[in-house]
Amino acid sequence: MLAFSIKIGAQAGAGVMVTGRSLAKCFTRGGLNVVAYPEYPSIIRGGHNSYQVVVSDKPVHSPLMHSDIVVALNQDAVLFHKDSLSKGGALIYDSRIDAQKFKPRKDILLFRLPIEDLLAKSGATAKMANTVALGAALAVSGYPFGLLETVLRDEFTRKGENIVRENISAARAGYDHAKADFKGFGKSLKPASDKRKIFLEGNEAVALGAVKAGMKFYVAYPMTPASTLLHYFCENDRKLDIVVKQTEDEIAAMNYAVGANFAGVRAMTGTSGGGFSLMVEALGMAAESETPVVVTLVSRPGPGTCMPTWTEQAELRFALHASQGEFLRVILAPGDVDECFNLAWRAFNFADKYQMPVIILLDKFLGESTFSTERFDESKVKIERGKIAKDLPELPPNTRFRRYALSADGVSARPLPGEPEGMHVATSYEHDETGYSSEDFSVRKAQVDKRMAKLDALVKEIPGPALYGRKTADVTLVCWGSQKLPCLDSLEMLAEKGVTANLLHFSYLFPVNVKEVQKALAKCKKTVLVENNATAQLAGLLKEYADAGFDFHLLKYDGRQFFPEQIAGEVAKLAEKGFKGRKEIRIGDADYEYYNTQRYGL
């Protein structure tokens, strides 16, 4: 049985995000499992926004293609979302919309909501139209009103008691109207428990992990879809006792991050692909000067400005090869909020211990999806700062500390500015053991060898891919990062179709732990690699390092992530054909909720 899904649609700027989040929080506070996902164009007014809330009393991970309730606040919302309503689903629409114009389906319920009248009756302002609809949606879901009141109170408290009261009465008006008039909807949601859960985005989970790791400085230039990370830190800087700096550009941001780390503060920057393009020179400086640095790269479709508010996993290779020259780096790609938290604090340990850049690679889909979850398990959190040097012996006159002393593990002692007798120069030039720039060939080779020698210890800390589902299966899905979410939800759908499947998920992308990867892949029968890009970048990486290959590549790169239904559908088709056919399967959402009125002849 598919999870329950509600989608709210309106024109951009109408406040769909706040409305959707309130609804999702309501379910979260009732102990249910919730995933919420916003879709919006790169326009502040006039485009179409939607917010999907998927709810279940069982685990849910991903947005779904169907909706059980659609709340349409404008005509476009009816147009775009009506076809994905499940049979018996409810279309709640503002009475100012002429829904008949769109020849609505006969197998759905049409609930005409007189928002204007209800606003007038409840004494709320026109701005609260969404709140009336929110109340109505909750009533149709069969959910009690009480939790919505607490959510609205928390959401609007800072705007004053009047606004809180008006919102509650607007919601109540919608709720009561729907209870009385909207009959016949067959499904209903009930709170499961009163256990408090948190409700947060992938980006926010990275933020929490970073703060837990002792990140004291965040520096960035705004760029969708990494901006919510910046916003979270700015909103909470004093509370979290961190300093946040918005810089003039991403070049500055990365240079700041390296400078702060040099001075001994755990610092991070965050951006998307375009901004990361500006950061790569300084990423290389961190590598050459062996300064730790952490960057969160929240990817979106590319190249160029491309589709700023949509999603894609096309930056694995970019992250891997960014900046000139050859150097080691760590690339971590969390697959859910739990991994966002855990890989974020680990990122700082990797950076400090190995004195190298660490990239946390997310995408818009995970970065801006919101999930209900338990508070994170902090029992494993460790703060490992590596070889920070203290209490040093006196330096001979007019000499320097040997910051880049050759060592078996490739990591040298690092005194922080302020430490007596640790004076040295960190430099982006090739250098000798004292940091003095050098073009001596033997020095160059020794320093490259030293930096590369870090790999031996590092790779031992890199786990292989994680297996989800049954130990053996007819087919194994393989993916990395965010696509874990739809893949997980597709396993049960496949089981219903009679296909036994499991999932091998990579959250540690680089360096590649070849032995562990080969061990995991050896246990697979048929494999389908699922990647949200056009060139199967993980396949390329694993071919190169682990001589691994996959039977099929399922690829999607139209701006949306995979839906579990799509994965289950394509894999079931393969199973039916006895896993024969073309290796590359490329899919898209050509016929699903395309937000383009022209294609409807309007």
Place this chain on the structure above:
Amino acid sequence: MATVEELGVKQRVQWCPGCGNMGVLAALKGALAELGLNRHETVIVSGIGCSGKMPHYLGTYGFESLHGRSLPVASAIKLANTGLTVIAEGGDGDGYGIGVQHFVHIMRRNYDLTYIVHDNQVYGLTTGQAAPTALLGMKTKTTPWGVVETPFNPISTAINGGATYVARGFAGDIPHLKELIKGAITHKGFALVDVLQPCVTFNYLNTYQWFQERVYKLEAAGHDPKDRAAAMEKAMEDSKSDYKKVPIGLFYKEERPTYEETLPQIKDTPLVKHDISNVDISTAYEDLE
């Protein structure tokens, strides 16, 4: 505390004989020694260029960053550890060319740090191309028919941009330059010291002699550095006089709160000294429920 001798590093200096950088190094060493700063609590951050080699010749902490990026690196070092004396430096190409966006924005922020620009009006390390401050008509490798772009004016830009200490020195007058640098380091806020500094290898126009014939000291001329309008007048004097008169000294100085002072997070304890062994994030969870 360190003497001029203790501030040196056993290292062969890689500048041309007679290079103006030598004068800047001598003045900076003298300033650090006379101010009694601890070597381990001083950080020199450079960009790339001939000027970028400066950190290697001083026994302090140093960071030789990227071309044009000394300011963002230095800014973050200061924010991370307000207990340090941070001095950024670079050339005119580094600071007024490729890194000019950082120069413009750092002045608005007024971090408490010093920026020394080795302004030799030419690109030295890349063998003699036109710099942003190259004078009109100057022939270089990249301007064989002479420079046609109006020279960048760092002094007027700094006064207009919000720098709170704006000075220009001359590498041929080390005692005077040393005093300007001392003033910059002790000034609370962002201090620019633009240094006229002959490049003996690639700049055949702006030689020691050329400068010596033209420079005069603002202090001696009775200039009041608190007078912003007068400072702007003086900042334009070189171009207006067709470079017959080139004022050096302190153009402008004002007191304004530093960026760091606006941050309660680091009022009592620099960021680097915050205890991170077990950060409590329970209030963050509460806000997300």
